[in-house]
Amino acid sequence: MNLEARLLYRDAMVLIIDKPAGIAVHAGPRDGSANLMQWLDQLRFGLPRAPELAHRLDRDTSGCLVLGRHRKALARLGELFASNSVDKVxxxxxxxxxxxxxxLIEAPLKKLERRHGWRMIVDPKGQPSATRWRVLGYDxxxxxxxxxPLTGRTHQIRVHLASIGLPLAGDAVYGRGTGDLEAPRLHLHARSISLPFTPKKPPITATAPVPDHMAELLRRCGWADTEAAGN
Structure with a gap:
């Protein structure tokens, strides 16, 4: 994979890339498949070490993924994500x-462990979680x-939207009733991100192009295809 071609933003501290859907950001405990960590060395740009992940995206989620280029940058990014100071769309x-x-969906989320796997559920004993949403189009x-997302819980958007009767197209875990759609992949894209990295300076921003697998259904909902869809 050519990660340099997927670069959305670069400076001395921070990189933002357009993560493809279907690739995990790092290897799971029993997963030998390809993951993003295997290609990060391409993004050293002269530094002695490869950049590291500042946060995570699910395997099947595409779009803006932030990397820190060294320890100082990662520490600052960690503060921003931990304090929910990053604007994610x-x-x-x-x-x-x-x-x-x-x-606004305010529903605490909890991890439910099962013999055949795990999933996140809405549970009063879970962690406080909030997602603001609005309609952009429809068919x-x-x-x-x-x-x-105003908080950063695992699978938060997927679970929250499903909890109000709006399961995501292509969601094999939380998407009951979506199996007849021609949506082999999850239709969730980290469209843009804004990082208030340096006080008194404009935030770092990036926007990821719509991935190919989401373009058709977005067009049906009124998206004007004015950009070249990405992979």
């Missing part, structure tokens, strides 16, 4: 039509949603 295609045009069955 996701695009999702969901099945169903909400009654309102926007809303008869699908809705194009902009989601802004």
């Amino acid at each position: 996701y695009w999702a295609v969901v099945v169903g039509r909400p009654q309102a045009d926007e809303g 008869q069955r699908l809705t194009w949603i902009e989601a802004r």
Whole structure:
């Protein structure tokens, strides 16, 4: 994989890349498949060490992924993500039509362990979690949603939207009722990100192009294809 071709932003401290869907950011405990860590050495740009992940995206989520180029940068990025100071915008295609045009989901999330795997569930004893959302477009069955997670829980957007009857297209875990759609991959894209990295300076920003696998359903929902879809 040519990660340099997927670079969205670069300076002395921070890199932002357009992560492809279907690639894990790092290897799982029992997973020998390819992961993003194997290619990060391409992004050294003269530094003695490869950059490191400042946060995570799910394997099947595409879009903006932030890397720190050295320890000082990673420490600052860690502070920003831990304090929920990073503005993250996701695009999702969901099945169903909400009654309102926007809303705020505040539902605590908890990890449920099972013999055959795990999943996140809404549970009063879980961690506080909040997602703001609004409708960007729709067709008869699908809705194009902009989601802004105000907290950073695992699978947060997927679980929150499913909990209000709006499962994501292509979601094999939380997407009941979406199996008849031609959506082999999860329709969730980290569209843009804004990092207030240096006080009194404008934030670092980046926008990731729409991936190929989401373009068709987004067009059905009214997205104007004015950009070249990415992979």
